[in-house]
Amino acid sequence: MREVRVLHLARVINRYDFIDTIIRYLPLERFHLEAATFEKTSNIHSPTYESIGIPHHVIPVPHMRAYLAYLKAAYRLAELLRTRQIHLLHTHHFWEGVVGAMAKKLYPRFHLIIHRHYTEDITRLKGWRRKILLSLERWSYRQADVLVVPSRTIREFVQELHPPDALPSIYEIPYGFEFEALKYHPLFPEERQSIRAQYGVEEGTVIIANVGSHRPLKGQRELISAFKQLYAEYGDKVQLWLIGEGPDTRKLQEIAQGLDAGIRFLGWRSGEEVRQLMGAADIIAHPSYSEAFPQVMVEALALERAVVITPVSGAKEYLKHGETAWLVQIGDEKSLYEGLRRLVGEPSLREALGKAGRQMVTAKFHYSVINRAYEKLYTQLCSPSA
Numbered sequence: 070m071r072e073v074r075v076l077h078l079a080r081v082i083n084r085y086d087f088i089d090t091i092i093r094y095l096p097l098e099r100f101h102l103e104a105a106t107f108e109k110t111s112n113i114h115s116p117t118y119e120s121i122g123i124p125h126h127v128i129p130v131p132h133m134r135a136y137l138a139y140l141k142a143a144y145r146l147a148e149l150l151r152t153r154q155i156h157l158l159h160t161h162h163f164w165e166g167v168v169g170a171m172a173k174k175l176y177p178r179f180h181l182i183i184h185r186h187y188t189e190d191i192t193r194l195k196g197w198r199r200k201i202l203l204s205l206e207r208w209s210y211r212q213a214d215v216l217v218v219p220s221r222t223i224r225e226f227v228q229e230l231h232p233p234d235a236l237p238s239i240y241e242i243p244y245g246f247e248f249e250a251l252k253y254h255p256l257f258p259e260e261r262q263s264i265r266a267q268y269g270v271e272e273g274t275v276i277i278a279n280v281g282s283h284r285p286l287k288g289q290r291e292l293i294s295a296f297k298q299l300y301a302e303y304g305d306k307v308q309l310w311l312i313g314e315g316p317d318t319r320k321l322q323e324i325a326q327g328l329d330a331g332i333r334f335l336g337w338r339s340g341e342e343v344r345q346l347m348g349a350a351d352i353i354a355h356p357s358y359s360e361a362f363p364q365v366m367v368e369a370l371a372l373e374r375a376v377v378i379t380p381v382s383g384a385k386e387y388l389k390h391g392e393t394a395w396l397v398q399i400g401d402e403k404s405l406y407e408g409l410r411r412l413v414g415e416p417s418l419r420e421a422l423g424k425a426g427r428q429m430v431t432a433k434f435h436y437s438v439i440n441r442a443y444e445k446l447y448t449q450l451c452s453p454s455a
Contacts, residue, residue, distance in 0.1 A: 073451045074101045074154055078146065078169055079161040080130070081106055084114040085252050085340075086364070087244035088161055090436035091443055092116075092123060094247075100447065103153060105146065107165075114340045124153075130164075139164055143171035151176050156451045159217075162187060167205050170212035180450045183213040185223060186244075188359040188382065192230065207235045214450055219243050219362035222382035240446060243383070244362050245439030246371070248431045252340060253371035255427070256348035264349040268333075275413045276308050277377075278350035280343060280365050281357070283315030288356030288379065288400070290317075293324045293332065295406035299413060300331045307413060310335055312346055348372045351419055352412050356397065356405050357381055367434055370394070370426030375419035377408045387433065393426040 075095075082088050082104055092102045093116070104118055107130035118125040128145045130138040146168055150158060159182040160169035166183040173181050191202045210216060210231065216239045218224045224239050246253060256264075270276060277296065281287050289311065296309045309332045311321065318334070325332045338346065347353060353369035355378045362383035369376045376394040378384050388394040395412060398404040412419050432438075 071451075072101050073099065073156050073447050074103075075157045075159060075447060076103045076105055076150065076153065076155045077159045077161065078105045078128075078165045079107075080133075080165065081108050081111045082116050083111045084116045085247055085250055087246065087436075087439075089116050090245045090247055091159075091440060092118070093121070094436055094440055095444060095447075099444070103155070105149065107142065128168075133164070139168050140171070143168045143175065147172040147175035150179050155179050157182065157447055160184060163191070163202070163206065166209045166213075170209035173212050180214045181212060182215045182217055182446075182450075183209060184217045185227060186219050186361040188223070188361050189226060190359075203230070207231050210235050210237060213237045215240060215446065217242055217446075220382040220386050222385055223361055226382075240442070242442045242446075243387075243434060243439060244364065244367070245436035246367055246430070246434050247436055248371060252344055253368065255371075255373040256345070260345070261349050264345050268349075270308065270349075271305070274306055274308060275303075275352065276310060276350040277352045277354050277409060277413075278310040278312060278347055279354050280312045280347060280368075281355070282313055283311070283317040283321055285317055286358040287315075287317075288358060288405075289321050290324060291400065291402045291405055292354055292356050293321060293328075294402050295409060296332065297328065298406050299409055300328060302410075303413065305330060307331065308333065310346060310350060312336075312338055312343060344368075344372065347374060350374060351416075352377060352409065354405070354409065355379070356399075358399055360384070366394070367430050370423070370430045373420075373423035373427045375412055375422040376426060377405070377412065387429070388426075392422070393429045394422060 077088055077092055079088055092104055095102060103124040105126040105128055109127045126149055128142045130142050157180045158169050160166045161184045169181055214237055216237050218241055224241055279292055283289055299307050312335045314337050347369055353374045353376050355363060355365050357379055360381040366376060366378055366384055377397060378394055379399045380396050390396040395408045397408040
């Protein structure tokens with residue numbers, strides 16, 4: 070069997086994300102992996118591919134709306150695919166898929182996989198932007214050999230959004246994680262105590278943490294409102310840590326006025342700092358309106374933290390309410406408050422959810438399990454009879 074040469078295209082690639090685990094851990098005797106990104110530096114943790122002999126190419130696109138740069142990127146990508154003799158291009162996110170589709174029109178001698186791990190953001194737009202982006206997405210899918218989605222929810226959403234003749238074969242493959250990495254190791258009790266002491270957390274205080282960009286669809290407004298009710302009952306025995314920033318940060322700070330002792334805005338943190346803060350918390354709240362596959366869910370459960378989450382894509386398919394997580398209704402402040410209140414009051418339930426959650430994610434989402442699906446898919450697409 071010939072070596073299959075695969076190039077992954079993304080805006081950035083971070084060490085330990087699911088793209089990284091595909092590139093880094095597919096068997097070298099069967100696959101040659103390369104990476105191409107629109108930016109050289111990652112936004113969290115560089116994968117440093119050069120140090121392990123994986124070629125990493127940069128096709129510059131300065132920002133998300135640099136539309137002419139995408140045209141130039143397609144020409145550069147087509148030339149890269151030709152010179153590197155790539156058999157299969159695997160793209161990630163919206164514009165990367167468009168660029169990959171344009172490159173295929175310029176140089177059709179490769180197989181194209183478009184990976185759709187974003188949600189319905191485009192459909193929430195209005196007017197001409199929505200029409201143009203949906204048309205571009207549909208056109209891109211028509212150029213692709215395969216569409217990969219992380220869950221049944223996203224498959225069904227795509228099938229409702231686009232006509233059947235616009236869609237290639239669709240494969241459901243969830244994300245894979247390197248659970249051996251420190252990033253996914255639960256904190257030792259003394260580590261938790263040390264971090265909590267750094268933040269002046271008193272014995273018996275329950276910390277609820279939220280990790281993510283501050284945007285309305287992430288549900289932090291409802292989270293703060295629900296926390297206000299908890300704080301009225303428990304006072305300083307509960308705290309809310311908001312880890313992240315975004316366009317909604319100022320609005321969230323306005324909503325949180327008067328709760329300076331209970332709510333902490335901790336801003337963006339490095340990968341290890343996020344692990345420490347999540348591990349020091351008792352509950353991870355993720356009341357998002359929509360997700361493709363919430364990586365925060367996996368990270369929190371790997372750290373054996375109890376998770377309160379909405380039944381978004383990924384959570385809906387894999388979590389069991391009251392067994393591996395606590396599911397609350399989307400956009401429902403009362404449901405969120407009741408779920409948080411239940412877990413705040415029951416330490417044994419928090420512990421049980423965290424332990425069962427870690428067992429589930431490490432069994433289902435280890436990269437060695439997930440990568441077998443990619444090995445099969447890549448081999449099928451690039452076999453002489455395909």
